[in-house]
Amino acid sequence: MGFDQYHEPAHELPAKTRTFARMCASLTEEAEAIGWYEQRLAVETDADALAIMRDAQGEEFKHFSMDLEFLLRRTPLWREIARGILFQSGDIVEHGEASEARATGESESGDEDASDDRSGSLGIGGDAGSVR
Amino acid sequence: MNHLLRQHAPITESGWALLDGEATQRLTPALGARRLIDFRGPHGWEHSATNLGRTEPVAASVQEGVAAVRRRVLTLAELRADFSVSVEELRDHERGALDVDLSSLDDAAHRIAVAENVAVFHGWAQADITGIVAASPYEQRPLGEEPDGYPRAVAGAVELLLSNGVGGPYGMALGREQYRRVVETAEHGGHLLLDHLRKILDGPIVWAPGVDGAVVLSLRGGDFIYDCGQDLSIGYRRHDDEVVQLYIEESFSFVVASADAAVALTA
Numbered sequence: 001m002g003f004d005q006y007h008e009p010a011h012e013l014p015a016k017t018r019t020f021a022r023m024c025a026s027l028t029e030e031a032e033a034i035g036w037y038e039q040r041l042a043v044e045t046d047a048d049a050l051a052i053m054r055d056a057q058g059e060e061f062k063h064f065s066m067d068l069e070f071l072l073r074r075t076p077l078w079r080e081i082a083r084g085i086l087f088q089s090g091d092i093v094e095h096g097e098a099s100e101a102r103a104t105g106e107s108e109s110g111d112e113d114a115s116d117d118r119s120g121s122l123g124i125g126g127d128a129g130s131v132r
Numbered sequence: 133m134n135h136l137l138r139q140h141a142p143i144t145e146s147g148w149a150l151l152d153g154e155a156t157q158r159l160t161p162a163l164g165a166r167r168l169i170d171f172r173g174p175h176g177w178e179h180s181a182t183n184l185g186r187t188e189p190v191a192a193s194v195q196e197g198v199a200a201v202r203r204r205v206l207t208l209a210e211l212r213a214d215f216s217v218s219v220e221e222l223r224d225h226e227r228g229a230l231d232v233d234l235s236s237l238d239d240a241a242h243r244i245a246v247a248e249n250v251a252v253f254h255g256w257a258q259a260d261i262t263g264i265v266a267a268s269p270y271e272q273r274p275l276g277e278e279p280d281g282y283p284r285a286v287a288g289a290v291e292l293l294l295s296n297g298v299g300g301p302y303g304m305a306l307g308r309e310q311y312r313r314v315v316e317t318a319e320h321g322g323h324l325l326l327d328h329l330r331k332i333l334d335g336p337i338v339w340a341p342g343v344d345g346a347v348v349l350s351l352r353g354g355d356f357i358y359d360c361g362q363d364l365s366i367g368y369r370r371h372d373d374e375v376v377q378l379y380i381e382e383s384f385s386f387v388v389a390s391a392d393a394a395v396a397l398t399a
Contacts, residue, residue, distance in 0.1 A: 073173075073174070076174060076363065079174075079176075080176070083176075119134060119365075120134060120136040120138055120365040120366060120367065121174065121362065121363045121364070121365045122152055122155055122156045122159065122363065122364045122365060122366070123156075123363065124156060124159060124160060124163065124166075124363060124364055125166075125171060125174070125360075125363060126166050126167075126170075126171025126358075
């Protein structure tokens with residue numbers, strides 16, 4: 001592939017953003033592969049082929065999860081929202097709205113003045129330091 | 133709203149963007165330790181301890197014939213640096229002022245960055261953090277006063293690590309004075325000392341205010357673990373008509389997993 005994951009000139013983008021974009025592209029590719037395998041599995045009849053493709057699809061899902069975790073570690077507010085959505089039972093949409101409201105400090109109806117649109121973290125992480 | 137209570141501050145979205153941006157700008161270059169160690173997290177404010185995977189005996193079991201041990205953990209420490217911002221300065225920012233006085237924030241950012249570097253490299257006994265320098269089993273070697281001698285000292289440190297089976301690439305944290313000497317010095321033939329040292333290390337040289345001398349360490353990973361609870365964040369304390377009192381805060385622990393992966397060079 002070329003460098004089409006970038007929508008801005010790559011040389012103008014900081015390294016942190018280029019990495020983030022690469023991981024977003026990787027997440028997309030893993031999700032596509034999961035969907036493709038799901039379709040192949042639906043039509044395949046050979047037992048051995050099915051076993052291999054099921055295994056491969058599981059690998060793609062593992063990669064998808066790792067990509068997602070990477071992105072969430074770099075976006076503290078998204079991470080906080082995701083924490084209220086993932087691995088919860090019940091209504092997914094409700095969890096999404098409630099988790100967003102908790103993380104951003106907004107009321108669920110959205111009528112409270114949101115004076116802060118982030119969790120408060122500066123999001124520096126390990127990408128710091130003056131390096132020569 | 134979380135424990136930082138930012139919504140209680142009389143600060144607009146634009147004001148918060150100004151403060152967060154300034155803090156990030158001031159903190160990022162000074163957080164040298166983070167460049168050279170494994171950063172894990174952030175796990176959130178509620179994360180209170182790092183698993184050490186070890187146990188300690190419990191004197192008496194609750195039941196005869198049943199052995200008992202207790203898990204050991206390293207509790208996270210919190211660092212907090214207070215600062216203030218003038219309400220009038222924030223109003224001027226809303227009017228479009230470009231030279232808003234954020235000197236108190238700048239000082240706080242530097243203080244907490246130095247504190248983090250010191251905890252990682254020189255330890256923080258009260259928080260049960262053993263620094264990289266104290267943990268290193270090697271005798272400390274002199275870096276010397278003259279920058280001409282730095283390549284020999286750094287090469288010696290790299291060779292010592294290699295001979296103990298610690299692979300590279302390697303990085304080096306430098307204190308303020310040592311960093312200044314490195315970047316200002318050209319060797320015979322006009323070659324920059326900085327370039328020479330980078331070639332020896334095969335890795336980065338990092339400005340780490342708070343470090344005494346220099347520390348050469350392996351960057352192979354898994355040797356030095358910074359476990360982050362809440363990453364650096366700005367919170368709100370109180371305000372009156374003239375001043376908003378705020379703070380920068382983080383929670384973390386630090387564990388040396390392979391003490392022999394670093395060599396300290398004294399100033």
